[in-house]
Amino acid sequence: MKTQATSRGVRACAGTLAVVAAAVAVGLALQQARIPPANFSLVFLTAVLVSAIVYGLWPALFACVASLLAYNFLFLPPLYTLAIEDRSNIVTLFFFGVVALVGSNLAARVRRQNVIAETERLRSAMLTSLSHDLRTPLASILGAASSLRAHRRSLTGPSQDELLATIHEEAERLHRFIGNLLDMTRLECGAVVAKVEAVDLSDVIGTALRRAESILRTHRVEVDIPPDLPLVELDPVLFEQVLFNLLDNAAKYAPQNTDIWLRARQDGRVVTMEVADQGDGIPAGESERIFDRFHRAASTDRKRAGTGLGLAICRGFLRAMKSSIVAANGEGGRGAVFTITMPSARDLA
């Protein structure tokens, strides 16, 4: 965390200097055009405000000082000294300082509020997701159980079966959601420790397919794995969960009776694996955002919306085992294709 903060500070300093340098360049150009230097203060003021909006208050104050020095040194006579000849320029410089300070303060406050709003958005998305994804199945389970209890005698056999099936399916949905919440929490606490081993990819695919059997009844799954594919370096338990989440995702977003493809091939020292579906694909510009927590691809059909956790977990788990995942659309922009890249195990002697 500390190194992250330091590198952010260095980046802010460098960025601020670049913005002030740009202001100097504009000033030099204006000087060539013989425009009186008193007007340049506005150029530097812009640089300070930009720094405040992009980097925050402290970089803005840094930009303010740098601008004052540069402005004085380069553009106010006597040139190339920090002395000031004209009294009116002292007044200009003073008010430049005041306006820059007040302005950067305001701009930094706006920036802070944006950060707070973003956190707030994530928190409310999480609460919406929690209350919706926990309550909906719970409501169905409680409702079905209480009907069975109260009206067992008047319910026909098929209605009883239907209520029992509701209890079963909704409890499984709840189970999956709670599993996702736990996985996400484990990731955020840094409690996910990958036990990476040389693993047969088709073996993990087999167990993921077996676990996802009930949610894949509405789709056809085609597996295309070369029989001589080398073993891959991964944690089989975490990877099974990654595949399960991707299959769950495909079953949710691709229409019924379409194909889901699982393909793998060796690519030099890595093995790539694709999970491809025949749904609408990923909306333009969202191929990275879909891996964010609680982000759900926009959908007019509320029923299809997932929990917004599955793909974030996929990425987190894969990172923990030094593999990666990206998303794109298939040929002709049709269907989503998730591509996982993982190291292949060294040959066994």
Place this chain on the structure above:
Amino acid sequence: MSRPLRIVVVAVEPPIRRLLRTSFAAQGYEVSEAEDSSSAYRMLRAEDPDVMVLDLGLPGKDGFDLIRNIREAALTIPIVVLSSRTDEAGKVRALDMGADDYVTKPFGTDELLARIRVAVRHRLHQDGERALFEIDDLKADLVRRIVTVRGVEVKFTPREYDLLRLLIAHAGKVLTHKFILREVWGGEGEVQYLRIYIRTLRQKIERDPERPQLILTEQGVGYRLKATDGAVRMDTA
């Protein structure tokens, strides 16, 4: 003459005990319940039940201690443990300490009953290994060392055959990586060798090796060969 299976349920949570009690009673089993390991141990000594279902979620490390105490006292009662989803290490530990099998919570009672029957059946047949084994398309004659799949004889290397034979001897039961490596490789091999042998075996005996139906993987734990299921009753001597 035969009598119903006597089963002891060890779990802290009353809803879990209630679920198990009603499901087992529906099978005609006789059920006793214990909510901690010391009363479970006493019950074991006093009633001599046929099988134990143990919820590993007992407070502290109680569940593991109970398994150890039972095995140290040379009691052979089959033990099926209930464990949680993300606890592969706990499952392996319980199995290495002498538990016979496990189911992951939440579980279907069908699955639990199948595990119990397999564990009990193995305990009954432990003295004599069966010479003929048959499941789905697979037929094995362990005396003549002939294995056929859909009526066609399949050839194995000696090590592949040893591995298959071990799986058959424990059909229906989960076998940990460590156990298999010890039995087939004399404890010298690595899990990745085992994975390659399993892949080869699947390519020889499974209809679709990508969706195995016979040799099932228990991720992070080991392997299980599918077995036929059926009611178990205890003979009265």
